[in-house]
Amino acid sequence: MNSDRIRIAAVGDLHCAKAMTPGTLSAVLAQVSERADVLALCGDLTDTGTADEAKSLVRELAVAKVPIVAVLGNHDYESDKADEVKRILSDGGVSVLDGDSVEIRGVGFAGVKGFAGGFGERALQSWGEPILKQFVREAVEEALKLEGALARLRTAHRIALLHYSPVRATVTDEPSEIAAFLGSSRLEDPLNRYPVTAAFHGHAHRGSLEGRTSSGVPVYNVALPLLRRRFPNEPGFRVVEVQVERTTNGGAPSAPVPVHAGAGIGATIP
Ligand SMILES: [Fe+2]
Ligand SMILES: [Fe+2]
Numbered sequence: 001m002n003s004d005r006i007r008i009a010a011v012g013d014l015h016c017a018k019a020m021t022p023g024t025l026s027a028v029l030a031q032v033s034e035r036a037d038v039l040a041l042c043g044d045l046t047d048t049g050t051a052d053e054a055k056s057l058v059r060e061l062a063v064a065k066v067p068i069v070a071v072l073g074n075h076d077y078e079s080d081k082a083d084e085v086k087r088i089l090s091d092g093g094v095s096v097l098d099g100d101s102v103e104i105r106g107v108g109f110a111g112v113k114g115f116a117g118g119f120g121e122r123a124l125q126s127w128g129e130p131i132l133k134q135f136v137r138e139a140v141e142e143a144l145k146l147e148g149a150l151a152r153l154r155t156a157h158r159i160a161l162l163h164y165s166p167v168r169a170t171v172t173d174e175p176s177e178i179a180a181f182l183g184s185s186r187l188e189d190p191l192n193r194y195p196v197t198a199a200f201h202g203h204a205h206r207g208s209l210e211g212r213t214s215s216g217v218p219v220y221n222v223a224l225p226l227l228r229r230r231f232p233n234e235p236g237f238r239v240v241e242v243q244v245e246r247t248t249n250g251g252a253p254s255a256p257v258p259v260h261a262g263a264g265i266g267a268t269i270p
Contacts, residue, residue: 006107006244008159009035009066011237012042012202013223015075016057018050025060028224028236032064036239038104039064041094042202042222043073043113043163046085054085058092067104069095071111073163073203097161099145101152106244108155112146114164114187114201115139118180139184147190157242160199166191169211170221171204182207191217198240 009032014025032039039061046053061068076085086096095102097111117124117139126136142164150158165171165183174182182204191199192215199217205225212218222238 004244004246005241006038006105006157007036007239007241008038008040008107008198009237009239010040010042010161010200010220010222011224011227012073012163012200013044013205013225014041014057014060015044015047015224016053016060017047018053018056020047020056022056022059025057026063029061029064031235032237033066035235036237037066038107038109039066039068039237040109040159040161040200041068041070042161042200043071044075044202045070045072045089046076049076049079049081049085051081051084051088054088058088058094061092061094067095068093069097069102069104069109069111069161071097071161071163072113074113097149099149101149103153103155106155106157106246107242108153108158109161110146110149110153110158111161112142112149112187114146114162114166115142115184116164116181117184117186119168119183119185122180123185124180139186143184143186143190146187147193150190150194150196156245157197158194159242160191160196162187162199162201163203165201165204165207165219165221166199167211167213167219169208170201170219171207173208174204174206188213191215191219197242200238200240 089096101110115138126133166187171179171182191213196217199219200222202223205223207221224236
């Protein structure tokens with residue numbers, strides 16, 4: 001590892017499933033240790049959010065000999081066992097972030113699942129029926145959790161991990177009818193408010209690879225199905241490299257430099 005350059009491998013939507021052949025995800029992640037210093041997982045870690053799937057995933061992740069940080073996705077909530085899934089992953093050495101932040105090798109990570117609601121002027125507003133207000137409140141609360149996690153970091157680089165997209169740009173290749181269910185602009189505000197180096201998300205399996213927030217923060221959609229489709233001959237993760245200044249006063253963060261992007265074989269995804 002270059003002591004000043006930290007390589008972050010990111011992928012979402014592994015969808016570890018009961019029927020998945022053992023070793024499938026290990027094959028996707030086999031080159032993580034060579035190509036990255038940290039692995040970031042952007043939700044939908046399991047397919048239906050069961051304890052067995054989480055245990056299988058821990059076994060599959062053993063191939064990646066680097067620190068692993070993750071957020072959960074909507075699929076991880078499907079069986080009403082999200083807390084158990086989180087505990088199993090945590091016991092397996094994965095830092096699962098839910099409004100939390102962690103510093104790994106000098107880089108700060110802040111993570112939330114996020115939520116839906118749409119983007120820009122078309123975003124769903126809190127008005128009308130109570131259940132609709134509840135829907136909007138979920139997105140607002142996730143955005144507040146993200147803001148709190150970013151605020152607690154004191155690192156030169158802040159990396160945001162999400163499952164849902166914070167910007168419209170990385171879901172543009174999805175059917176327009178479902179765009180509002182793929183993310184929320186409310187998640188973008190904290191990314192603009194803090195000096196965030198880059199944000200990663202998943203969930204939009206047919207989305208677009210890259211976008212930016214209105215203040216210019218790079219946003220990467222690292223959903224595995226998207227990476228596999230766009231880079232069929234590459235490993236199933238995206239790598240972004242950041243410069244960690246090791247000066248006594250911290251130093252200014254540099255722009256992230258994508259050094260590798262690709263997709264590999266792997267997960268069975270609905
Ligand atoms: Fe997914
Ligand atoms: Fe999802």
